[in-house]
Amino acid sequence: MFNIVLVNPQIPQNTGAIGRMCVNAGFRLHIIKPTVFDLSQKAVRRAGLDYWHKLNPIIWENLEEFLAKNNQVKDRFFFASTKASEYYFNVKFKPNDFIFFGAESTGLPLSLMSLNPQNMVKIPMTKEGRSLNQAMAAGIISYEALRQNMGENPEIYM
Numbered sequence: 001m002f003n004i005v006l007v008n009p010q011i012p013q014n015t016g017a018i019g020r021m022c023v024n025a026g027f028r029l030h031i032i033k034p035t036v037f038d039l040s041q042k043a044v045r046r047a048g049l050d051y052w053h054k055l056n057p058i059i060w061e062n063l064e065e066f067l068a069k070n071n072q073v074k075d076r077f078f079f080a081s082t083k084a085s086e087y088y089f090n091v092k093f094k095p096n097d098f099i100f101f102g103a104e105s106t107g108l109p110l111s112l113m114s115l116n117p118q119n120m121v122k123i124p125m126t127k128e129g130r131s132l133n134q135a136m137a138a139g140i141i142s143y144e145a146l147r148q149n150m151g152e153n154p155e156i157y158m
Contacts, residue, residue: 001095002145004138005030007063007112008103012037016052017135018101023051025146030098032060063112070098071115079113080137082130084120091121093145104134 004027009015015031022029031039039059060066067074076097080088093099102108113120123132123140132140 001025001149002027002093002142003030003096003098004028004142005032005066005098005100006134006138007032007100007108008034008106009134010036010104011134014104014133014135015039018138019055019057020051021135021139021142022057023054025142027142029055029057030060030066031057032063032066034062063109067115073098074115075119077116078119078121078141079108079116080122080141081108081113081120082122082125083107083113084122086118086121088121088123088141089144091119093148095149097145099138099141099145101134101138107131 002025004018004022006015006018006029009031015035015037019029021027039057073096076094077100078088078091078093078097079100081102100108100112121141123137125132131137
């Protein structure tokens, strides 16, 4: 239904938790290397629990490879970023959209977000914090996309 894209993830537990969420939500997970961990690492599998083998993530060697295969749908790329001005809940997500999340310490590359800057979205936060955990942010935005589109296939979530 939707595509979650992790660009250079750094924390295996986040990647595992997002993979678990993708299986439960019926989303496809894309992981763009480099990662600082091996995708077969025990921490990824532990966080993904017994869902990891059901996930079948698409692993891209780099951002260039991903863009070469998917650039034709860049108008449906959405970028989670604290630099955005639009809130995620004001966006109308459609099935097959790509929702990007950046590396935990650096976020998404500005060059990537410049492909479609009007599709940068943020999660509201107080001035006390600067960011959310990657897996938490992915869950918040992903389930809003699902909520907006669940009417199309509600039986698969029963």
